[in-house]
Amino acid sequence: MAADPATGSATRGGTGWRELVAPLLLPSWLVIGIFLVVPVALMATYSFLTKDFRGGIVWQFSLDAYDQFFLDRGLFGDEPPQPNWNYIAIFWRSIWQAGLATLLCLVIGFPTAWFIATRNPRHRALWIFLITVPYWVNLLIRTVSMRFLLRDQGPFNEALLALGLVDSPLRIINTDVAVQIGLFYSYLPFMVLPIYAAVERYDFSLSEAARDLYAGPWTTLRVIVLPAVKPGIVAGCILVFVPSLGAFLAPDLLGGARTYMIGSLIDEQFRGSAGNWPFGSAAAMILLTMVLAVLLWHARSAGREQR
Amino acid sequence: MDMYSNIRRYRGFGVLTALCLTVLYVPLIVVAVYSFNASRSITAWGGFSFEWYVDVFIGQEAPIFRAAAWNSISIAFLAASAATVIAVAAAVAMTRGGAFRGRQASFAVISLPLMVPEIVIAVATLIFFTTIGVRTGYGTILIAHITFCIPFAYLPISARLQGIEESYELAARDLYATRWQAFRLILLPLLMPGVISGWLLAFIISLDDFIITNFVKGAGMETLPTAIFGSVKQGIKPNIMAISTLMLVFSAVFVTLSYLINRIGQKAR
Numbered sequence: 024m025a026a027d028p029a030t031g032s033a034t035r036g037g038t039g040w041r042e043l044v045a046p047l048l049l050p051s052w053l054v055i056g057i058f059l060v061v062p063v064a065l066m067a068t069y070s071f072l073t074k075d076f077r078g079g080i081v082w083q084f085s086l087d088a089y090d091q092f093f094l095d096r097g098l099f100g101d102e103p104p105q106p107n108w109n110y111i112a113i114f115w116r117s118i119w120q121a122g123l124a125t126l127l128c129l130v131i132g133f134p135t136a137w138f139i140a141t142r143n144p145r146h147r148a149l150w151i152f153l154i155t156v157p158y159w160v161n162l163l164i165r166t167v168s169m170r171f172l173l174r175d176q177g178p179f180n181e182a183l184l185a186l187g188l189v190d191s192p193l194r195i196i197n198t199d200v201a202v203q204i205g206l207f208y209s210y211l212p213f214m215v216l217p218i219y220a221a222v223e224r225y226d227f228s229l230s231e232a233a234r235d236l237y238a239g240p241w242t243t244l245r246v247i248v249l250p251a252v253k254p255g256i257v258a259g260c261i262l263v264f265v266p267s268l269g270a271f272l273a274p275d276l277l278g279g280a281r282t283y284m285i286g287s288l289i290d291e292q293f294r295g296s297a298g299n300w301p302f303g304s305a306a307a308m309i310l311l312t313m314v315l316a317v318l319l320w321h322a323r324s325a326g327r328e329q330r
Numbered sequence: 331m332d333m334y335s336n337i338r339r340y341r342g343f344g345v346l347t348a349l350c351l352t353v354l355y356v357p358l359i360v361v362a363v364y365s366f367n368a369s370r371s372i373t374a375w376g377g378f379s380f381e382w383y384v385d386v387f388i389g390q391e392a393p394i395f396r397a398a399a400w401n402s403i404s405i406a407f408l409a410a411s412a413a414t415v416i417a418v419a420a421a422v423a424m425t426r427g428g429a430f431r432g433r434q435a436s437f438a439v440i441s442l443p444l445m446v447p448e449i450v451i452a453v454a455t456l457i458f459f460t461t462i463g464v465r466t467g468y469g470t471i472l473i474a475h476i477t478f479c480i481p482f483a484y485l486p487i488s489a490r491l492q493g494i495e496e497s498y499e500l501a502a503r504d505l506y507a508t509r510w511q512a513f514r515l516i517l518l519p520l521l522m523p524g525v526i527s528g529w530l531l532a533f534i535i536s537l538d539d540f541i542i543t544n545f546v547k548g549a550g551m552e553t554l555p556t557a558i559f560g561s562v563k564q565g566i567k568p569n570i571m572a573i574s575t576l577m578l579v580f581s582a583v584f585v586t587l588s589y590l591i592n593r594i595g596q597k598a599r
Contacts, residue, residue, distance in 0.1 A: 037426075037428075037496065037500065038426050038496050038499040038500060038503065038509075038512070039503060039509040039512070040422055040423065040426035040427055040509075041426075041427055041428050041430070043423070043427075043509075044423045044427035044430050047419040047420065047422055047423035047427070048419070048420055048423045048424075048436050050415075050416045050419055050420070051416050051417070051419070051420040051436070051439065051440050051480055051484075052436070052439055054416060054476060054477055054480065055439050055440065055442055055443065055477060055480060056439070058455065058458070058473055058474065058476075058477040059442055059443060059446070059451065059454070059455075059477050059478075060439075060442070061458060062451075062454035062455050062457060062458035063446065063450070063454045065454065065457050065458055065461055066450070066453055066454040066457050069457055130346075131346055131349060131350045131353070132350065134340070134342070134343035134346035134347060134350075135343075135346060135347040135350040135351075137340065137343055138343045138344055138346075138347040139347070141338035141339070148589075148593070152585070152589055153351060154350075154351075154354070155585060155589075156581070156582055156585050157354040157355065157358065159534055159581045159582075159584060159585045160358065160577070160578055160581045160582075161537070161538050161555060161574075161577055161578075161581065162538060162540070163538075163540045163555045163558060163559060164361075164558070164574045164577055164578065165357065165358065167361075167558070167562050167566060167570070167574060168357035168358055168360065168361040168574065169357045170562075170566065171357070171360065171361055171364070171566050171571070172356065172357045172360050172361075174566075178360050178364075207353075208353055208354070208357070211350065211353065211354060212354070215350070227337055227338065230337040230338075231337055234336070234337055240336075240337075240340060241340075243337070244340065265447065266447070266448070268447070269447030269448065269449045269450065271448070271449055271540075271541050272540065272541075276562065285449075286449045286541075289449050289450075289453060290449065293453060293456060293545065300457070303453060304453065304457065307449065307450045307453045307454070310447055310449070310450060311446060311447065311450045314445070314446070314447055314450075315445070318445055
């Protein structure tokens with residue numbers, strides 16, 4: 024066997040994995056293809072089918088689901104179509120709740136990530152460990168804990184009453200505020216971790232140079248640091264925004280009927296005989312389109328910056 | 331030197347870090363404390379007691395929770411193991427396969443479960459199983475879990491694999507090891523910390539899942555999160571706080587384990 028001049032190895036095929044690429048990737052393609060790609064395609068099909076009155080579907084093409092989502096044709100469906108604000112309002116609430124949660128996570132998460140990344144290298148792993156533990160704890164349990172804490176007679180209100188800060192318990196549960204707190208709390212670690220990774224790689228001599236040239240600390244942060252760690256910030260924002268948009272547990276356990284978000288709206292369509300599978304599929308399709316648009320925008324802008 | 335520490339320090343960042351950790355931990359600590367409350371009411375403190383922990387194991391709802399815990403753990407074990415095997419194969423192809431056609435598409439497919447919102451996966455999977463006429467239950471939960479666990483197992487494994495030089499395997503191959511021997515005796519032991527991290531992450535992600543499981547579990551089938559959710563809908567009872575605390579401790583042990591394995595892996599490199 025002659026030595027390959029490129030690798031200096033006697034085995035021509037290097038490690039010998041190249042000709043096995045297809046069989047090695049086949050299991051992931053098959054599993055994800057059959058149990059995720061096909062189901063999503065099927066869901067897209069369902070969104071164009073007719074609803075069966077018992078909560079199932081009839082295999083007949085129809086645009087009813089999307090029509091019901093965007094247009095209001097009156098109780099009997101014979102009035103001239105008006106824009107239907109009910110569902111659009113639910114989507115709009117999801118968008119601003121997710122956006123606000125992202126902003127709050129950024130405001131708390133960036134300083135935290137910065138603080139940890141500027142600690143003694145030997146202690147950083149421990150700080151990051153502290154941030155990761157809650158991420159590993161079951162999200163349902165975390166949300167239930169928050170509900171327990173914020174109840175009308177819960178420990179948070181008891182503490183406020185005992186401190187004399189309020190005269191009567193604050194009504195937090197079942198409001199948009201509770202849902203917001205829940206989203207912020209659920210996804211906060213997702214903001215800290217990527218920003219931390221970016222700050223850790225940041226070259227602090229840049230800050231030093233800026234300060235030498237008489238830039239104030241906050242100007243340095245804004246003009247030098249933020250652009251340098253922007254990829255970490257954008258990644259963190261996406262990791263918070265995307266799951267918040269389709270969140271189910273926080274709005275369901277902390278909110279009420281008036282704080283509906285997309286997740287609860289979709290869930291409701293598949294519960295029992297009152298459901299509407301085509302409509303639920305259409306709402307899920309709209310959510311999926313929004314999420315993929317965000318991810319695609321991110322992939323393209325990240326690709327452009329690399330070039 | 332003073333100048334040097336100055337550029338790293340911003341006024342108020344320490345306070346915000348403290349706030350961040352407070353927000354993350356206070357709800358968990360409060361529930362853990364109240365799980366030891368002797369009082370039946372969940373509001374007033376009635377002294378320290380293990381009553382609710384005993385209740386979890388031998389109380390009225392104990393059989394439900396025991397069955398749910400068994401389902402959760404066995405599904406997580408099987409799903410994590412299957413996902414890890416699939417992920418190792420994929421990671422080897424992606425990092426050792428050179429520049430092949432469809433590499434980017436393969437990466438997109440593997441990360442797809444991370445990009446599609448959970449509620450969408452849940453709905454789509456339910457529709458899929460209903461359409462092909464499969465009864466939802468243990469099997470459908472397991473299949474769904476294997477699918478969404480693949481990227482979680484893949485990420486730590488491929489990260490580790492990227493850090494292992496090809497020269498070890500090349501040396502083994504030069505000495506007439508078969509491809510399989512080179513993998514089993516050289517690559518796999520070097521890859522082990524990544525495999526374990528990937529498995530642990532997949533295990534905890536499977537154990538954590540509520541939304542997808544809730545859609546594909548079928549009637550009468552419960553995992554711990556769905557059983558807890560069902561119970562919480564009728565109000566938070568003290569035994570739920572005890573279960574929550576047990577799961578909390580379980581998760582904390584798991585993270586510590588994965589953290590230590592990662593550290594050992596980094597030292598060995």
